[in-house]
Amino acid sequence: MEPLYQQTLKQIHEIQSNMGRLETADKQSVHLVENEIQATIDQIFSHLERLEILSSKEPPNKRQNAKLRVEQLKYDIQHLQTALRNFQHRRYTREQQERQREELLSRTFTTNDSDTTIPMDESLQFNSSLQKIHHGMDDLIGGGHNILEGLRAQRLTLKGTQKKILDIANMLGLSNTVMRLIEKRAFQDKYFMIGGMLLTCVIMFLVVQYLT
Secondary structure, three states: OHHHHHHHHHHHHHHHHHHHHHHHOOOOOHHHHHHHHHHHHHHHHHHHHHHHHHHHOOOHHHHHHHHHHHHHHHHHHHHHHHHHHHHHHHHHHHHHHHHHHHHHHHOOOEEOOOOEEOOHHHHHHHHHHHHHHHHHHHHHHHHHHHHHHHHHHHHHHHHHHHHHHHHHHHHHOOOHHHHHHHHHHHHHHHHHHHHHHHHHHHHHHHHHHHHO
16 A cells, blocks of 8 residues: 555655646646646545555554544645646636737727718627626536536545445345445446536536526
């Protein structure tokens, strides 16, 4: 367990360092840095699943401490995942505002024989509407990120709980039938979680369609 734990801890430190690079990266390289960080985060989540299994196999006098260390890694990577999502959302919003500003400045003026009409009221109203939509999207995407992160954390927690229940069942000498029922319930919970994630995505899509 220890080599994998140290490798995962090192990767978390690398992500923390790369998060600082995001703030100074130019437009051409920021996407590469984001993809690199996300790939490392996905790998760490895979390591955490393995570490949870290994921690449950530690000797009794070391098991609790090992599980606490894994939980701390889980907390750190979830925090970094949220920080990356927030940065991507801020970047997207900033780029959208820059494009809108450029479009507004490049709009042509209409002329006639007697005077020049500048449709500033229409432009201001259009820009105001876009700002309202962006604020609504900010709230929606932020809420969606929190929900998805919560579901992901629940998935890891459910897997850990299932393992603990099976360990207790082995200690108490429960029948194989009871253990299979426990595994079946955990399998069903997994599909409930996936269904909840899909429902959240559908709701977000419908709200985006409505706002735009």
